[in-house]
Amino acid sequence: MYQLYYYPNNASLSPHLVLQEIGVPFDLLLVDRQSNAQKSAEYLKLNPAGRIPTLIDDGQAIFESPAICMHLADKHLDAGLAPALGSTERALYYQWMTYLTNTVQAELMIYYYTSRHVPLDTDFGKVKQIHEQRIGEMLALLDRELATRPYIAGEQLTACDYFLFMLAIWSDEFAKPPLSYEHLGAYLRKLAKRDAVIAVCEKEEISLALYQ
16 A cells, blocks of 8 residues: 655645545555654655655655656556656656646745745845746746646646646735636636545645635
8 A cells, every 4th residue: 555645735735636536545644844754864764855745655665746646647557647658648748747846846946935045135025026927927838738728738637737736726825826817727626626636635624715
């Protein structure tokens, strides 16, 4: 049985969604960020980066949220969360997963953890404003892409969609949130109706009221 070390509404959210969608048994193990448990000696044996999440698969610890999502999609091809290997759709799947984690999520990390990225005497409000604008440009790009197809990597729901849903939730409080974009908003509301999303958000106490 899989074990997912998680914290509510953390980067563990997308692997949690993928596991729920696949429908396999798994255990959720809370890593208490409030007490910095991800930096404990016990946890660092599993994940030397000291970050959340970590997946245990048959005794092997795997960390980094997109890697976990793609690994699970590949192990459970019958769930249809990854396009066929070697297909054009598979290339786009890699493209969008990389864009979401290396570009969008990277900007969100600077927005939410500004003090880790700039000198302490920096005007944090200005930095956040700049990065919210940059993220807005990325959301607009995603909105344009979703005008042409039902899911971000094509006609098929993939792990990318659950990764994007996680990032969108993190952006809900922006002046122009993801739900305010025509195509991106409709797409997110559609995903919010999926049984996996409802179950995971209930477990992690994430409100979907905005998505109704």
